Amino acid sequence: MQFHTEISPEPLPHRIGLKSRIVTIGSCFAEVMGRRLTDHKLAVLDNPFGTVFNPTSIAKLLTAALYGGAPDETLYVERNGVWFHYDFHSSLWANSRNELHDKLTERLAQTGDAIRQADFLFLTLGSAIVYRHIETGKVVANCHKMPGQLFEKYLYQIDHLRDDLTRSLKTLRRINPQLKILLTVSPVRHIRDTLPLNQVSKSLLRALAHELTVWNDWVSYFPAYELMVDDLRDYRFYEADLIHPNAQAHDYIFAKLAESAFDTDLQDFIKEWAQVRKSLFHRPLYGDSPAHHQFLRKLFAQLQGLSERVDVSAELAEVHRRLNWEENTESQDTDREEETKEFV
Template identity: 45%
Template sequence: MPFSFRTELSIPPQNRRLTLHTPVFTAGSCFAEVMGQKIQHYKVPTLVNPFGTIFNPVSLFTLLQAALQSPPTFTGELVQREELWLAYDFHSSFAAPSGPELLMRIQQAITQSHNFLKQADTLVLTFGTAVGYIHKASNQLVANCHKIPQSQFQKRLLAISQIVASFNSFYAVLQQVNPNARIVLTVSPVRHLKETIEGNSVSKSILRVACQELQERYAEVNYFPAYELLLDDLRDYRFYKPDLIHPTEVAEDYIWEKFKTAYFDQDFQQFTEKWDKIRQALAHKPFHPESVNHQQFLKKLLNQLEELNTKVDCRSEISAVKKQLIAG
């Protein structure tokens, strides 16, 4: 009997497949950004983490529900830290020198999200942690403490029932705005070791059970096992960056390939192979850019891009290649 030193996780192909032109919305933890950028890389219409990184699911659902209102409305609390204004409901990338300027940025983000969510086919929502922080003065859960003194917050572990109830509220509004939208839930494989190893295990377990409950409750909600692919399939510290917290690019690519195979149609799979070769060609830096060989290489590349331009928008790449061609 041969030995097996790895348990590969096989994910069955989905009946409802994404295409090259299917709008995809991703939001949540930093892993949502990783996956969203990979989808976006292949020219799929994608809106990636429009609120910035949001780690806990309840804060994420609150923002999504606000974006789905007509008109989309933000009613959260602002805070001034040193010379910047920030919002407790948003990532610290949303910062401005004045409250009105910050509110304008926030309104732009939720309006953009509103318009995209109305026509999105699939929402990929990634949960990072079940640990939440309650702002004592307002008794409200915050998405980000923004390095405000910890004495102003109470740390709390979110309950599964709280996560499910928050999702139910958001999903009811989503079905009114976009009844055909599908939701793919994932638990981020990024380790939250600041909560301790034991705390991270409890947190991820809560998130995983919440995903299971929601998947069983709703036909158009399913779970993609990004967490299990790293923890149980790859299962090796070689697939973590030196901080032993974040997955390496190799691990991210492995998880992406599993997602792509399960969720995208065959035409998209074929396109990605062509596009990877084209991107590699575009990144090529010749020693002699004016040589006959390189100019022929560019003309061939231009023809390939113009052919693909009938399927996706390749105008920026076509322009970049034309600038390198010598007239005549």
């Protein structure tokens, strides 16, 4: 008897390897998956513009990054002494306009360089609903808690979304012919837009993603949205807000991604690294002991064995620090015991 409809994504035509270079851009789900990839030792530039929901803003930022453009000069905004930019997430801020300009220009250049060298670009589309800044007439990525009367909210037509993304994909292909695109639709529901309108929005994005994969053999789709709303169709897989997937859901979706998108070598490494990470988080129940010292030395040797394949310098330094601290503690305890014996 089955108690849920399990989705098994088809193997993607272009497999991700341990040495693949990846850039993630889009909604908060892109950032979540980017962190998972980073945690598993892949080379990832994770959501460099911060959370960006709508395809039009994503396309604008990609174009600026690839052509060495500067942030849109008309979209800086100051709120309570802090400067933001309407094209970027509020995590990118500064205390002056010039400081923010320099920060955003550097971020665009960094992203452009990363995409030119990348093997994969993960694009996560969050919403087809956009906010237009009335004064400039431009669609923005973030309203930065400015008054609502400054913006016009509406559902973007699929033709406009298609045109914006198609132009961006052509630019990406021209600048990096080896780049593969992995499209996803964010499973996070935008209830502020009302649930009926959210469904319309997600439907537009899903239809658009399908079209782009049909037209371009280097563009693939991973069903993160379907996994969340159909396979994990239960509120126990959501955070307390009942909107965002929780850690258990992220684990499940990432496992499905690994099964569908990772090559055999990377899948084997993921399993091996999971055990190593578990050991890294281990803390002894009974303090210092010869057994725990032996455990740390074995872990250190494991990490040294992996160092030829991935960068584990931070983990090696941490285990080395623990070994030195515990051996020094043991030495100090021995010294104190000898002092006590001499005193007695």
